[in-house]
Amino acid sequence: MQNSTPVTVDVTHPIKCTLIDWKRLPDHVEYVIEVNNQLEIGKSWRIHRRYAEFRKLNSQIEKFGADLGFPPKKFIGNAKEVFIKQRMLALQEFLDAICLHPFLYACPVVVNFLESFTETYTGLHEWILLSFRDKRQWIIEQQRKHCGWRPGKIHYEIRCGSSKLMLSGVRYGPDRFGPVASLNNALEFLRTLQCPHLNESITSWATDGGIIYIRPIFKKGTVRDRLYKSSWKDDFFTKYRIDSSIFSFEMYDIRLICRQLLETLTLLNAISVPYLDAHAGNVVITECGCELIDLDQVLTGQPSFRRPSMLYFQTINTLEDMFVFIFGEFLFELLTGFFTFPVHSANEAIAIVPLMFQPLLKSIFLPEVRSLPRLQDLINSSLFVDVSIAKMKQREIRIPGDIKEVFDGLCNNMLERYKRDRRQFNNIKKQRKFEQLLNSEAEKLRRKEIIKEQLKLRTVGEENC
Incomplete structure (x- = not known):
């Protein structure tokens, strides 16, 4: 079957965007984003975006009326490391909000920004x-x-x-x-x-x-x-x-x-x-x-x-x-x-x-x-x-x-x-649930009690020797 279609990706696949780093260039700061297609194992890529590109994206999708929590522009002190890290956290929340709904993360302006669909x-x-x-x-x-x-x-x-x-x-x-x-x-x-x-x-x-x-x-x-x-x-x-x-x-x-x-x-x-x-x-x-x-x-x-x-x-x-x-x-x-x-x-x-x-x-x-x-x-x-x-x-x-x-x-x-995608989606849900359980206070306390009990048994065993 002949098919010259440039791209045959499923843009509705849930994605996760993580700001993993930043770097200071002569006239601006670039943020490094790792984009992960959650239903295709191993499919992830990295892109570099400056704040101005984030701001342009926000101006295009804010017409939808959703509060995406975009951080405002700052003219003084915007090159300081403390500020850059604060802005990075705010931009992460902005990306998290976009990734909640396919109407946002799959729309043309967002897929072009994230390079999940590259045709213009x-x-x-x-x-x-x-x-x-x-x-x-x-x-x-x-x-x-x-x-x-x-x-x-x-x-x-x-x-x-x-x-x-x-x-x-x-x-x-x-x-x-x-x-x-x-x-x-x-x-x-x-x-x-x-x-x-x-x-x-x-x-x-x-x-x-x-x-x-x-x-x-x-x-x-x-x-x-x-x-x-x-x-x-x-x-x-x-x-x-x-x-x-x-x-x-x-x-x-x-x-x-x-x-x-x-x-x-x-x-x-x-x-x-x-x-x-x-x-x-x-x-x-x-x-x-x-x-x-x-x-x-x-x-x-x-x-x-x-x-x-x-x-x-x-x-x-x-x-x-x-x-x-x-x-x-x-x-x-x-x-x-x-x-x-x-x-x-x-x-x-x-x-x-x-x-x-x-x-x-x-x-x-x-x-x-x-x-x-x-x-x-x-x-x-x-x-x-x-x-x-x-x-x-x-x-x-x-x-x-x-x-x-x-x-x-x-x-x-x-x-x-x-x-096939549903099986992968269910596996992701189970993994997240397991991670939440491991990180819960009740589970941490339970593991601590187990460790105490093991140490106690080991001490008793050493005394008997």
Whole structure:
């Protein structure tokens, strides 16, 4: 399989950044950062950054509204060793805060700062122009540089006659499967699906470098744009500031949107299309109801930003389990505006949503048994059983053999890598728990008592001799 993709790393992998040293140069101080990919044993690298580069990074991501505790600039005494060490501690806290959420540590400005993803917008732009040279009916008008969170993805407003459209290009990810020819066949198949709650792209094609697709521009934005009362044209961190007030949907509207999404996820699960980016930023509301967009990018094998949260759950073992999980996160986002479900405080999180939604969220995030409900179980729940929706007219969907091979291979890659990463993640959690136990006061006291007892026994033995 040919693949000229520059990078196929998983940028959602949890990372750890440690400031390990500093050095004074003639006109500034450089800090040495060790970056560790926590799910790939032995994968770490070191970078050198000066305070001005930290400050530039902070100015780019502080638009998000998160308090990252960035240390202020100091003009006098900033070369003294005592001050440098104090600043180093503050910068460590700043990096720790960034590493808490994939929206921060995996966003383009941070991955470029940390060198965890090295391709620039220039490289992406050249790829698009090269792939676009024989598409003379499309005219590129404007690049939308910062409207998404994912590195390796680029957006343009384009024109065809009097119609304005959106072009997106996505690099291949670590789960990609199949040669370019098979991917193009699969893209054509996806555009033929007649699901009323799936918005097919106008056109799409695969290249050696990634997948490009063109879709309509939705002037009212996505469901997430409606939640945050933002313009689809604004950059990601400005649109979705965490201190923004959130628009509340009516309870029936939430039930209707979710029921329509469940219908789409059921279809995708049936034909083994592992589209796990079903979040409020990829759902639009049209005169036909809610529609899922950007399905084409599933064939790139890029990971979902929900993947780090999935690693905490032993109940996720199949594609359907993943669909159920992302549906739970989608519902939670509609109710609260939070991008991801806070797995560390599940009880408190569920307690803040309306009572009618709590049992379903508990069945997903706090299951009483070691398994998740099925998609059909969610459809048959009291929340959705009486919600009427438009359904597919097609009774049967026939998938050609080469396309089925692409879908199955993509699913296998995704599930196998997920399970491998989860094992490593569990090992890390056990190691941390063990280290915390060793360093606890109770454990230190227990070890001290054991040593005292051993010394006492040794003394008695020597006296008997």
